[in-house]
Amino acid sequence: MAMPGDALLLARWQFAFTVSFHIIFPAISIGLANYLVVLEGAWLMTKRPVYRVLFFFWSKIFAVGFSMGVVSGVVMSYEFGTNWAGFSNAAGSVTGPLLTYEVLTAFFLEAGFLGVMLFGWHKVRPSAHFFATLMVATGTLISTFWILASNSWMHTPQGYMWQDGRIVPVDWIKIIFNPSFPYRWVHMTLASFIVAGCLVVACSAWHMLAGRQDRPVRKAFSMGLWLLLVIVPIQIGVGDAHGLNTRKYQPAKIAAIEGLWETEKGGTSLNLVGWPDMDREETRYAIKVPHLGSVILAHSWTGEIQGLKNFPPEDRPNSTIVFWSFRLMVAMGLLLLAMALLGLALRRGDRIYNARFFLRFAMLMGPSGLIALIAGWITTESGRQPWVVYGVLRTRDAVSAVSAQQVGTSLMVLVVVYFAVFGTGIYYMLKLMVKGPAPFNDEMDEVGTDTGKGNQRFDHRPLSRPTEFIDE
16 A cells, blocks of 8 residues: 655665665675685685784674674664565565575575684684685675575566465576576675775775885785776676666666656767756756767667656656766776776886875775765665566555654664664774784784684674774
8 A cells, every 4th residue: 555655755765774874784794705715715825924914804894894784684674574564565475585595595604604714713724714714705695696686686577476466476597587687696796895895905005104014904905906906897897787787677767877868869878967857857957978878878879778758757766866876886986997007007116005195095995885885776776766676566555554753763763773883883893994904923823913813702703803902
């Protein structure tokens, strides 16, 4: 049953707020878990202590991010029942099993090996510890697989049928491997790697600007820049392929992203900037490049892109939002590519470690991966509107029978709690980064260095992995 507009709007704002907080932590966990695999694998192959130092340091950041991600994810699960009962009732037979598979495969795998990875360095053989780290990283990727399968199905649904007012699964292969899933899964996974790379580079740049030039800081900085140099161009290519897929299955979203109202014959212009006006049905102050829209969106000089006026007003996404969120994502991606290429040019003579302008640039780019991630998520989810399951179930029909007052009250409580709890978690992670990895020593078990033993009295919880005081 459709609810009053205020309740629907507040329910959407609440979910947007909680998912924006939540997505930060899994992205950090996915990226850092796989970075830890690289570090420990490099240490096993070379026995160079610098990799071990970096493993101990970044495992602390990972532990905090992983804990925050689990807690914030629980809240979202409850929201499906409190605010989105219409969606759960209609599509629960599809999304419910997919989320259950995520718990049974990914979460159990992560939980089973997490303690060994964080606290088992001196308790199991090196090969067994590396296997545990590999399993935790694999678990994060499997988790991404199932979450993105569920989300992608909501964008490009197939393999289902309507029965007694509910969506019933018919073909699970088609449901899981729906048309947009491969692009979204790879895009999100690479985005998580970029998030981790940005944090590693920015943290290292901070310490080099403060005067540290020891081996762990330099090594982390170099590894992070190599990662971005490889991953960012690949991500741009995946994003292009994703755009072609979106044009085929969600043409209204593409029109909204481009602020395109009229279907242009013989070649579509690209609006570089402008202000899409939903009421006037035009993009004001637009700066256009002829044919560039066709080249980018259709890989053709004369490719035809449908305009928003081809779709009924009630089926149009809010172009004002997605137009600018998409451009923010692209801007961050281009800046990251520029940073990686500039770092490559400065490697001659080790200038990347001493060029202060570049170090400042790298430090300022620390949040860019997360900014691009959230902007991309806004583009994806806002561009799907007014559908919660694209072309199948409208958002207004998915909301629970709740009042605006009820949703507004819970939203205010969540805002206060989230900023208190997760703001503290983010502050803790930043303080750990400011402390930096332990100063390099050839003998890593010296007094004053991190041996990876943790606090053995409390080794049953991830947040006990960081053992030092951050405000000494």
